[in-house]
Amino acid sequence: MEEKNKAIGKAYSRIDGILKITGKAAYATDYPAKNMAYAVLFKSTIAAGSIVSMDIDEAKNAAGVLAVITHLNAPKLNVKGGLRGGALLQGPEINFYGQHIGMVVAETFEQATHAARLVKVTYNQSEGKIDFEKLAPAAVLPKSKELADAIRGIGKAGIATAEVKVEETYETPIYHHQPMEPHSTVAVWEGDQVILYNGSQVINGAQTAAAATLNLSPSQVRIVSPYIGGGFGSKGGQWANLVLTAVAAKAVGRPVKLALTRQQMFNSVGLRQRNQQKVSLGATRDGKLISLSHETTTHTAIDDEYIEPCGDCSKIMYAVPNSLISYRVAPMNVILPTYTRGPGKSTGSFALESAMDELAHKLGMDPIALRLKNEPDKDPSNGKPWSSRKVVECLTEGAKAFGWDKRKLQPGQNKIGNDLIGYGVACGTYPARQRDSSAIIKLKRSGKVVTATVEIAASDLGTGTHTILAQTAADGLGIPMEQIAVKLGDSDLPPAAGSVGSVGA
Structure with missing residues (x-):
């Protein structure tokens, strides 16, 4: 059977690579x-x-x-x-x-x-509001309804009946763009x-x-x-x-x-705000979660509000009957925070997964086994079936690939010569979003040779959009990649999704 995709999935040098390394790409x-x-x-x-x-x-x-x-x-x-x-x-x-x-x-x-x-x-x-330590205790509910307290079951109160508890606060600092x-x-x-x-x-x-x-x-x-x-x-x-x-x-x-x-x-184009994340986990002696709370305290601008959703992963990562996801925000005389590399998902999973490791340590349980034991069979936030979820497969195959069975429970025990070898595991999630895009493809024939130009108002963040679009067009049109030209990054071209939120390259 003839292979359907001849360009997609294959290794190609980026079609804009020479322009960039010779300084001819126009920024x-x-x-x-x-x-x-x-x-x-x-x-x-x-x-x-x-x-x-x-x-x-x-x-x-x-x-x-x-x-x-x-x-x-x-x-x-x-x-x-x-x-x-x-x-x-x-x-x-x-x-x-x-x-x-x-x-x-x-x-x-x-x-x-x-x-x-x-x-x-x-x-x-x-007097400026610039001391987060002083302002954090008086932080208030966000204006956005999407960040209102999300309570499942009896919320944080569920930890009272837990046999094993972990309550830790994790901080991430301001990151500047x-x-x-x-x-x-x-x-x-x-x-x-x-x-x-x-x-x-x-x-x-x-x-x-x-x-x-x-x-x-x-x-x-x-x-x-x-x-x-x-x-x-x-x-x-x-x-x-x-x-x-x-x-x-x-x-x-x-x-x-x-x-x-x-x-x-440093003070012109936003930042990732400082986050204090208190994560409380309660479980049975055999490692079954019965309570999870993820409480984020952060800051925003005096005259506007942006809060990265640190609790998003905690909403859906594990099966737990009682949970609380909450946010409190302190307005400060600091530039408005903004999107920064997986906003909320990267910082939030750091806190959640660190707490899960602490819980595994308290239980004397393998960290992978703890995560597998609490794998949900449907979306805990809404009860709907998963559109896609491969956490169990990832953990299982990853454990094999990394030689997880060689890991010792107590830290500092795995050595190769004089080197200490660390084994760690963490889970994360990111939504599969889609946005409308459109393009024009112009074909030109010269003798037996057909060339194509793809025109689209997409952007290339450095992630290879030019090459990805050429590969896609080559397979769709059935002509070699070398005969594809790509024009993008111009609002006069057909509108397209941008390079944000994993909706574009």
Whole structure:
């Protein structure tokens, strides 16, 4: 029987690989534009309060400066347009340290950087909410109904009858976004339409948010982003720098490039918030779970809310009749948190699985055996059958592959020469999401040779979208991969799912 898939599943060099290693792949700030000007943001040096006055005279008169834009002369923007984190120069209020409070546009990047340092700001400073340790005890219920307390059975009270108990608190720190390519944009106005060359994990989402914030229709905004130098969620939603570049370009009547510095990245594009996760497990002597509670305390911005769902895995990972999944949040003068590499799933499974190991240790039970004993036959959160679940197979085959039978129960007992050998196990889960996508395939025939071009507004986060689409098209059309070209990363192309939440590559 002839093999159906000749390209999918086979090893290929990435079709954009040569472009990347030779420096010919064009990222956001690589796009040439005639008469380019450069914008540099300047930021608040307090966490809370308001701006009383700004002395911009020295900056305005510095060599090469074209404009100094602050809340006093910025155009009116739609702050509910879909951008994350605020900081759109719409007022004197300061909500977090490092909030954008203005930008300088100049002939060169160096001139803009120098002039930005000449701006003198007077503040009316308030006491900032910046100490999580002090604020956590007074944390409140989230506004989102999806994060309301989820109680099964008698909830946390079920632990009272447990023969063996584990109650531990696990913490994960703030993680800052620092992909290889910092967030950056080139804005070019053509009449009442603007082209934004920008790294975006969701092309059409960036287009919609930019248009709404600029009070334009989506047809007036074009996003171009064929290559992205990493994003890890921070480029899944867009931040103020995208639109402020367009504002700067409009103000000076020239194309403008704005690239965040490494230092500015720390308080410009969100973060993974600090999480305190208290996990309480109760079980019978033979290891059957009877109670599970996963209580997360975290923080969000003063003026907006985002909470990563650390309890998601605990809702469905194990069969347990009594459970509580809860969240409490403390508003802080810190930039809005955002999606970061498996939001909630990675941090939450760390806490849950650490507690399961502690329980196995208390029971004197093999950690894999404990997990297998509590494998649910249906989704515990809703009683529905699984669409797919291979935990038992993964644990069983993984144990064979790693020589789990050689593991000794007490740590520090497995050695090869002078090296201690550790064996560990953990489970996790992630939803299988889908989003609509569309594409155009253009075929061209020259003699007996047929070539195809795939056009789609997908993004390539560095995960190989160009190559994956070429493989898929090659098998679907029955022509060699070498005869497939891929065009993506442009909102003028057919709309597609982005590279977020495992819905795109």
